Amino acid sequence: MLRRCAMNGGEGPHSYARNSSYQKGFVDVAKPIIEEEISRKLDIKHLSSTFRIADFGCSTGHNSCAAMQIITEAIRRRFEIEGLISQLPDFYVYFNDKVTNDFNTLFNSLPRERLYGAAGVPGSFHGRLLPKAVLNFAYSSCSLNWISEVPKAVLDNTSPAWNRGKIHYEGARREVREEYANQYSKDIESFLDSRAEELVQGGLMALLVPAVPASWDPNSAYTSTSELYLFGSCFMDMAKTGRFSEAKVDSFNIPVYFPIPQEFKAIIERNDKYTIERMEVLDNPGKHNLTGPKDRAAYFRATSEGMLIDHFGSEIIEELFDRYTKKLEASPLFSDPDCDKSIIMFVLLQRKPESYCSAS
Ligand SMILES: C[S@@+](CC[C@H](N)C(=O)[O-])C[C@H]1O[C@@H](n2cnc3c(N)ncnc32)[C@H](O)[C@@H]1O
Secondary structure (H helix, E strand, O other): OOOOOOOOOOOOOOOOOOOOOOHHHHHHHHHHHHHHHHHHOOOOHHOOOEEEEEEOOOOOOOHHHHHHHHHHHHHHHHHHHHHHHHHHHHEEEEEEEEOOOOHHHHHHHOOOOOOOOEEEEEEEOOOOOOOOEEEEEEEEEOOEEEHHHHOOOHHHHOOOOOOOOOOOOOOHHHHHHHHHHHHHHHHHHHHHHHHHHHHHEEEEEEEEEEEEOOOOOOOOOEOHHHHHHHHHHHHHHHHOOOOOOOHHOOOOOEEEEEOHHHHHHHHHHOOOOOOEEEEEEEEOOHHHHOOHHHHHHHHHHHHHHHHHHHOOHHHHHHHHHHHHHHHHOOOOOOOHHHHHHEEEEEEEEEEOOOOOOOOO
């Protein structure tokens, strides 16, 4: 079981707080779209006196706070423009992440000047977290690629999907990717079902989902899955030097999945509890915030160190990331952020009224 999947806490050199400028790109590129959609789609005439927002997978906060600022300011502006500022509701933000998340750093990083009250909601977003029909606006950025568990078949040496010698599905057998895709689909369905219970009818949900294009040329481009392939090769190199056994590598896989846009859209359509108000593919400007291989390795370390320590122990970490940094440095491809073809899907959903959902 992976116990410490949360991002590195605190504000130190390896913390998520100091190494998440790549993920900040998600917030930056979505800002004008979120502002536009709030000005066009939010029905401010029928709101109650409290407006509740939740961020699912907020981590230690810097990017989340920036996003909450954008959302609450855009709603305030809307009330101002429509001459209704005296009716501005009280805002309340629920910050959700896993129980192992460093919520203290999150609460310390809340801006002094803000329009909202804040509460932490620990637990998995793949299940219910909030009471029924309380949420007006759900948000999640750069988090829905985390699946709830590594598919069991991938770690089972009797299964055709056994992922021997690899830590992810890139470059692995077709069956491995299929197992990951099935798990992802189940998890996103659970996420959508849970949020459908928590959102008010007509409530909005803005999702920023890490994804990959349907194909890319590995000679001139890479994506997040290519990075995982390169990272994975460091484990086998270390196993060959006797730092740990190959069996130790075989029993470890990273629980993240990167869908293609059509795949994600199909899951939402099957779920049938939302209308898709907007869906577009965005390029992440945050890739240019990583100034070289060291930064790229540091951003990856901040997101994965906890689960690596859980499985391999802390004594392998420095060597592992040294090796990874050297591999990144040696590659003209990975040294050029313009070759990163990973994409972001921006999806705006609206909770359908119950009577519009087909019985299933
Ligand atoms: C890359 S971080 C993104 C954080 C933040 N949204 C941002 O944009 O910087 C992904 C976050 O999702 C959280 N996460 C992953 N699976 C989760 C789950 N099942 N329930 C709640 N949070 C989860 C992780 O703990 C992590 O903090």
